[in-house]
Amino acid sequence: MSRLPLKTVAWALLALGVFAGFIALGNWQVRRLHWKLGLIHDVHARAHAPPVAAPGPAQWSRIRKGHLQYLHVGLHGRFLAGAPTLVHGTSTLGYGFWVLAPLRTDRGFVVLVNRGYVPAGLPGTPAFAKTQPPQGEVTLTGLLRFSDPGGGFLRPNRPQAGKWYSRDVAAIGAARGLPADQVAPYFVDADATATHKAWPVAGLTVIHFPNHHLGYAITWYLMALGTLLGAGIAARQQWRARRRARA
Numbered sequence: 001m002s003r004l005p006l007k008t009v010a011w012a013l014l015a016l017g018v019f020a021g022f023i024a025l026g027n028w029q030v031r032r033l034h035w036k037l038g039l040i041h042d043v044h045a046r047a048h049a050p051p052v053a054a055p056g057p058a059q060w061s062r063i064r065k066g067h068l069q070y071l072h073v074g075l076h077g078r079f080l081a082g083a084p085t086l087v088h089g090t091s092t093l094g095y096g097f098w099v100l101a102p103l104r105t106d107r108g109f110v111v112l113v114n115r116g117y118v119p120a121g122l123p124g125t126p127a128f129a130k131t132q133p134p135q136g137e138v139t140l141t142g143l144l145r146f147s148d149p150g151g152g153f154l155r156p157n158r159p160q161a162g163k164w165y166s167r168d169v170a171a172i173g174a175a176r177g178l179p180a181d182q183v184a185p186y187f188v189d190a191d192a193t194a195t196h197k198a199w200p201v202a203g204l205t206v207i208h209f210p211n212h213h214l215g216y217a218i219t220w221y222l223m224a225l226g227t228l229l230g231a232g233i234a235a236r237q238q239w240r241a242r243r244r245a246r247a
Contacts, residue, residue: 022224116200
């Protein structure tokens with residue numbers, strides 16, 4: 001039996017390597033799919049569970065490491081005096097502002113509360129004065145959200161001008177002169193039941209995690225199958241050519 005040409009062996013090894021690579025990528029996407037489904041399940045379970053006490057300083061290190069996103073929490077305390085921080089943003093009601101106000105809890109630390117959405121034309125009008133947070137002690141619930149530092153590439157936060165494009169907890173706290181060690185490293189999106197006036201409208205948090213891993217996995221597996229079929233067709237054609245040459 002004659003030996004296969006070196007070129008044929010090289011192409012076969014290349015096809016085998018490409019096939020194995022596509023299979024590995026498909027398997028990786030399957031693992032990512034299971035991870036994403038678990039994440040979605042955990043987040044929805046936290047968001048719809050009865051509220052628990054908002055994490056205090058002893059738990060802030062977990063927040064900074066990326067834990068407890070969308071935890072349903074309860075807060076009790078007083079809103080601090082001063083104008084709210086208006087953060088440009090888009091909600092299901094359109095483009096406008098998120099109204100953020102610091103609340104000093106009865107446990108001593110401060111939490112930035114997103115009281116909800118107001119339309120872009122409301123600030124600066126007499127009606128906006130009615131949206132100030134209530135005085136005295138309040139109890140509210142909401143979803144724990146991670147700080148969003150810095151703003152965007154094209155629209156960075158400008159604290160000196162009072163222009164905010166992301167909910168950067170540390171920067172907003174610093175702009176209000178709050179001690180950094182007293183401000184929680186997260187903010188809370190207030191539940192809809194926490195707002196009793198027309199504006200701001202709370203409870204607009206959208207929990208959405210894009211999950212395209214199944215489609216990616218199928219794509220990689222189909223490419224692996226295509227590589228295998230292509231290599232098989234090429235091998236068959238070469239076998240026929242060699243057979244004709246011997247004849």
